[in-house]
Amino acid sequence: xxxxxxxxxxxxxxxxxxxxxxxxxxxxxxxxxxxxxxxxxxxxxxxxxxxxxxxxxxxxxxxxxxxxxxxxxxxxxxxxxxxxxxxxxxxxxxxxxxxxxxxxxxxxxxxxxxxxxxxxxxxxxxxxxxxxxxxxxxxxxxxxxxxxxxxxxxxxxxxxxxxxxxxxxxxxxxxxxxxxxxxxxxxxxxxxxxxxxxxxxxxxxxxxxxxxxxxxxxxxxxxx
Amino acid sequence: xxxxxxxxxxxxxxxxxxxxxxxxxxxxxxxxxxxxxxxxxxxxxxxxxxxxxxxxxxxxxxxxxxxxxxxxxxxxxxxxxxxxxxxxxxxxxxxxxxxxxxxxxxxxxxxxxxxxxxxxxxxxxxxxxxxxxxxxxxxxxxxxxxxxxxxxxxxxxxxxxxxxxxxxxxxxxxxxxxxxxxxxxxxxxxxxxxxxxxxxxxxxxxxxxxxxxxxxxxxxxxxxxxxxxxxxxxxxxxxxxxxxxxxxxxxxxxxxxxxxxxxxxxxxxxxxxxxxxxxxxxxxxxxxxxxxxxxxxxxxxxxxxxxxxxxxxxxxxxxxxxxxxxxxxxxxxxxxxxxxxxxxxxxxxxxxxxxxxxxxxxxxxxxxxxxxxxxxxxxxxxxxxxxxxxxxxxxxxxxxxxxxxxxxxxxxxxxxxxxxxxxxxxxxxxxxxxxxxxxxxxxxxxxxxxxxxxxxxxxxxxxxxx
Numbered sequence: 001x002x003x004x005x006x007x008x009x010x011x012x013x014x015x016x017x018x019x020x021x022x023x024x025x026x027x028x029x030x031x032x033x034x035x036x037x038x039x040x041x042x043x044x045x046x047x048x049x050x051x052x053x054x055x056x057x058x059x060x061x062x063x064x065x066x067x068x069x070x071x072x073x074x075x076x077x078x079x080x081x082x083x084x085x086x087x088x089x090x091x092x093x094x095x096x097x098x099x100x101x102x103x104x105x106x107x108x109x110x111x112x113x114x115x116x117x118x119x120x121x122x123x124x125x126x127x128x129x130x131x132x133x134x135x136x137x138x139x140x141x142x143x144x145x146x147x148x149x150x151x152x153x154x155x156x157x158x159x160x161x162x163x164x165x166x167x168x169x170x171x172x173x174x175x176x177x178x179x180x181x182x183x184x185x186x187x188x189x190x191x192x193x194x195x196x197x198x199x200x201x202x203x204x205x206x207x208x209x210x211x212x213x214x215x216x217x218x219x220x221x222x223x224x
Numbered sequence: 225x226x227x228x229x230x231x232x233x234x235x236x237x238x239x240x241x242x243x244x245x246x247x248x249x250x251x252x253x254x255x256x257x258x259x260x261x262x263x264x265x266x267x268x269x270x271x272x273x274x275x276x277x278x279x280x281x282x283x284x285x286x287x288x289x290x291x292x293x294x295x296x297x298x299x300x301x302x303x304x305x306x307x308x309x310x311x312x313x314x315x316x317x318x319x320x321x322x323x324x325x326x327x328x329x330x331x332x333x334x335x336x337x338x339x340x341x342x343x344x345x346x347x348x349x350x351x352x353x354x355x356x357x358x359x360x361x362x363x364x365x366x367x368x369x370x371x372x373x374x375x376x377x378x379x380x381x382x383x384x385x386x387x388x389x390x391x392x393x394x395x396x397x398x399x400x401x402x403x404x405x406x407x408x409x410x411x412x413x414x415x416x417x418x419x420x421x422x423x424x425x426x427x428x429x430x431x432x433x434x435x436x437x438x439x440x441x442x443x444x445x446x447x448x449x450x451x452x453x454x455x456x457x458x459x460x461x462x463x464x465x466x467x468x469x470x471x472x473x474x475x476x477x478x479x480x481x482x483x484x485x486x487x488x489x490x491x492x493x494x495x496x497x498x499x500x501x502x503x504x505x506x507x508x509x510x511x512x513x514x515x516x517x518x519x520x521x522x523x524x525x526x527x528x529x530x531x532x533x534x535x536x537x538x539x540x541x542x543x544x545x546x547x548x549x550x551x552x553x554x555x556x557x558x559x560x561x562x563x564x565x566x567x568x569x570x571x572x573x574x575x576x577x578x579x580x581x582x583x584x585x586x587x588x589x590x591x592x593x594x595x596x597x598x599x600x601x602x603x604x605x606x607x608x609x610x611x612x613x614x615x616x617x618x619x620x621x622x623x624x625x626x627x628x629x630x631x632x633x634x635x636x637x638x639x640x641x642x643x644x645x646x647x648x649x650x651x652x653x654x655x656x657x658x659x660x661x662x663x664x665x666x667x668x669x670x671x672x673x674x675x676x677x678x679x680x681x682x683x684x685x686x687x688x689x690x
Binding site for chain 1: 269272279282298305356360383399428432444471473474481483484488491493501502
């Protein structure tokens with residue numbers, strides 16, 4: 001059996017002399033987390049919106065990208081970011097459900113009127129704007145972290161040409177060292193993703209192109 | 225045996241390849257330098273990474289068992305493969321059992337190493353690479369020419385020609401449009417595939433988490449849309465703790481692309497869980513040895529397993545800069561390829577590889593985990609020479625050389641004699657008449673001008689003048 005053969009060889013070569021270095025401390029140089037986050041995020045092409053009510057911010061985004069539909073990734077996003085909402089039709093929020101809202105005049109009014117639909121990859125792939133909630137924000141690199149759990153899913157944030165991540169200042173960590181010392185990987189979720197700027201490639205002649213497989217535009221909206 | 229010289233000779237005469245290489249490598253080197261200039265703790269990070277690797281490789285047994293344990297707890301399954309064939313056969317059996325017909329892949333160098341595409345295609349499966357650069361080389365029927373930027377040997381015109389031909393795209397050389405075409409074609413492939421294969425940049429033993437670093441989003445889609453996800457990792461990819469990730473991510477990404485962080489870092493801990501809306505139903509982590517445990521035996525050669533596949537040593541290597549990746553004829557190119565290939569295959573099969581280097585040391589200086597590549601090259605050269613049945617003339621020449629080098633007076637006499645003879649034989653950078661085998665040198669380059677006096681003589685003269 002391969003397992004025992006590989007492990008047997010490794011056991012024979014086992015050497016325990018070298019100690020594991022002690023973890024490096026978090027960076028002491030990040031003072032204003034929110035300001036640093038904004039600077040770093042903008043460097044990589046993320047649009048950061050702050051100081052606006054959520055309906056205003058989303059209306060602005062829909063106008064900028066010319067979209068009329070939003071897919072809301074996650075059930076607890078509304079309570080976490082204090083967004084009043086109503087679910088039309090049967091309020092089926094358990095199981096595999098997607099939440100959509102339509103804004104034919106590109107205007108977002110509160111409460112947001114949501115429509116629950118059974119999960120369908122094709123309809124998710126066609127939505128123009130996906131909106132998720134950041135579990136954490138990382139000031140050092142202007143990144144947001146989204147978890148697959150609580151309705152967030154894995155691919156909603158990547159499939160849409162425009163993605164919006166809602167972020168609270170309280171959820172900002174200074175750097176990656178702080179993030180990985182606080183986050184409990186795999187405890188509650190099957191996948192997390194660190195997102196930093198739009199999807200990008202430079203595979204052809206090192207020419208930077210945005211939106212290759214994932215979003216061409218990434219917004220981060222501070223909700224506090 | 226893989227020969228480097230024919231490919232290298234061809235590459236040196238290919239002016240469009242030379243232009244493409246120069247263009248991308250200058251770009252890569254500049255981005256990396258800027259990114260590292262930004263990190264004042266670079267040396268500290270390198271030391272940390274090296275110490276972590278040294279520790280972890282000594283306890284691979286313990287950490288891999290822990291990793292297996294955690295992956296299983298997370299609902300995934302671990303498969304062990306001693307050889308490339310075992311890994312590929314597992315995938316073929318899995319595909320048959322699960323009724324898989326279409327496979328999407330995100331970038332995996334290990335996948336290249338074990339020739340997973342060929343294996344699956346021979347079993348009747350459709351396999352599609354989804355990283356833009358990998359997709360381009362797959363359409364061309366080529367191997368990647370660089371471990372990080374697989375299509376860096378091509379110009380946009382060549383890609384345009386390929387897409388017009390193969391994807392029936394309207395002729396254009398607008399890179400934006402080329403990319404949009406690939407996005408459209410590959411979007412369908414993601415949605416239709418039943419199996420997604422990815423590589424692994426790091427695997428965290430204490431949490432059973434697989435880390436996949438990317439910029440495009442294709443790894444996220446490959447590992448999440450199909451109902452089965454298989455991640456391929458070499459035994460050396462395991463890291464003890466989640467706290468090790470910040471250091472390794474920083475070193476890898478800055479060295480590879482010069483970014484502070486890539487657009488996406490995927491942290492995958494098993495298949496879809498109850499209550500999650502998407503993700504694969506099955507997750508397999510295939511842990512592949514394929515010759516790696518053999519490298520552990522020797523404390524110097526073991527360093528080869530520190531490698532995190534950033535590609536920085538390729539970009540900085542004066543040999544790679546001229547001959548490009550394909551000339552190496554192996555999956556791994558450049559300095560790391562020169563030390564990895566002979567160990568993965570055998571000293572005999574890759575006898576050219578340790579010699580495809582000027583031993584300038586740039587690879588060691590740039591390496592984020594400080595692998596002593598020049599030392600390892602020397603060791604592997606010795607191994608090749610020990611295995612070679614022995615060329616009598618070469619041994620005789622070396623014996624004569626050694627005799628002159630062993631005494632300073634013999635050396636000086638010989639050097640003085642050669643300095644006088646040289647201008648008689650060489651004029652205007654050419655040897656006239658050409659005397660084989662010495663004249664082979666001038667096939668590709670001019671011979672240098674010999675100074676009339678030696679450094680020692682100049683030094684003595686200078687000292688007398690003072």
